[in-house]
Amino acid sequence: MNSPVYELRQVRKVYSGPAEQLTVLDGVDFAIARGDSLAVLGASGSGKSTFLHLLGTLDTPSSGSLLFDGKDLAQFSDREKAVLRNSQLGFVFQFHHLLPEFTTLENVAMPGRIAGKSRAEAEDLAAAALDQVGLGHKGRQQVNTLSGGERQRAAIARAVVLSPSVLLADEPTGNLDERTGDRVGDLLFRLNDELGTTMVVVTHNLRLASLFSRQYLLHDGRLQPAASE
Numbered sequence: 208m209n210s211p212v213y214e215l216r217q218v219r220k221v222y223s224g225p226a227e228q229l230t231v232l233d234g235v236d237f238a239i240a241r242g243d244s245l246a247v248l249g250a251s252g253s254g255k256s257t258f259l260h261l262l263g264t265l266d267t268p269s270s271g272s273l274l275f276d277g278k279d280l281a282q283f284s285d286r287e288k289a290v291l292r293n294s295q296l297g298f299v300f301q302f303h304h305l306l307p308e309f310t311t312l313e314n315v316a317m318p319g320r321i322a323g324k325s326r327a328e329a330e331d332l333a334a335a336a337l338d339q340v341g342l343g344h345k346g347r348q349q350v351n352t353l354s355g356g357e358r359q360r361a362a363i364a365r366a367v368v369l370s371p372s373v374l375l376a377d378e379p380t381g382n383l384d385e386r387t388g389d390r391v392g393d394l395l396f397r398l399n400d401e402l403g404t405t406m407v408v409v410t411h412n413l414r415l416a417s418l419f420s421r422q423y424l425l426h427d428g429r430l431q432p433a434a435s436e
C-alpha cells in the first residue's frame with residue numbers, strides 16, 4: 208500500500224440531540240492510500256456525509272484521531288485547515304454550490320483567485336479544467352443556464368482546477384440521468400487513473416461505485432467491505 212493520505216484511528220462521531228445522542232461513527236479504523244479510489248455506500252442516514260465532512264476537515268471527530276499525511280488534524284488551526292482544503296482537497300457536493308450570478312468560467316476560476324492567482328492565470332486553469340469535463344464551449348455562459356449534468360461537471364471542474372491531491376465527492380451523480388451519470392463517473396475514473404487523484408466518493412449509485420478500486424459500506428457506525436468486493 209502507498210503511504211496513507213488519511214488514517215482514522217478509533218474515530219467516533221456522536222451528535223447530541225435535545226433528548227438523546229446519536230452515534231454515527233463508532234470507532235472507525237481505516238486508511239486511505241495515495242491514489243486510492245474508494246466508494247462509500249450505505250443507507251440514508253448511515254453517516255456517509257458525516258464521514259466525508261470529517262475527511263474534508265469541515266467537521267471534527269468526537270473522539271479518536273484523524274491523520275492527514277501522518278499529521279493529526281486535531282493539531283491544525285482553522286487557518287491551517289483552510290490552507291489544506293484550498294491547496295490539497297477538492298470537493299464536489301450534491302447541490303454543487305455554484306454561484307448563479309457568475310459565468311461558468313468565473314465559477315471555475317474562483318479557487319485560483321482565492322489562492323491568489325492573477326485573473327488571467329486563474330481563468331487559463333479554469334478553461335483547461337472545463338475542457339477536461341467537456342464544457343470548454345460553455346465558459347462564457349451564466350452558470351444558471353446550464354443543464355443539471357453540465358452544472359455537475361462544472362462543479363467537478365471547479366473541484367479539480369488546482370489539481371488537488373484528494374477529491375471528496377458526495378453523490379456526484381445524484382439527480383442526473385443514467386447517461387449523464389455515466390459520463391460523470393467516467394470523468395472521475397479518469398482523474399484517478401490518469402492523474403492519480405485520491406478519490407473518496409459517497410454514492411447510492413452502484414454503477415458509479417463499481418468504477419472505483421474499493422467499495423465500502425457504512426453500517427452501524429462501522430465501515431466494512433461491501434459485498435461485491
Ligand SMILES: Nc1ncnc2c1ncn2[C@@H]1O[C@H](COP(=O)(O)OP(=O)(O)OP(=O)(O)O)[C@@H](O)[C@H]1O
Pocket residue numbers: 222223229231249250251252253254255256257258
Ligand atoms: N449537525 C448534526 N446534528 C445532529 N445530527 C446530525 C447532524 N448532521 C447529521 N446528523 C444526523 O446524523 C446521521 C447521519 O447523517 P449523514 O448526513 O452523515 O447521513 P448520510 O449517510 O450521508 O445520509 P443520506 O444518504 O441521506 O445523505 C443522520 O441521522 C443525521 O440526521
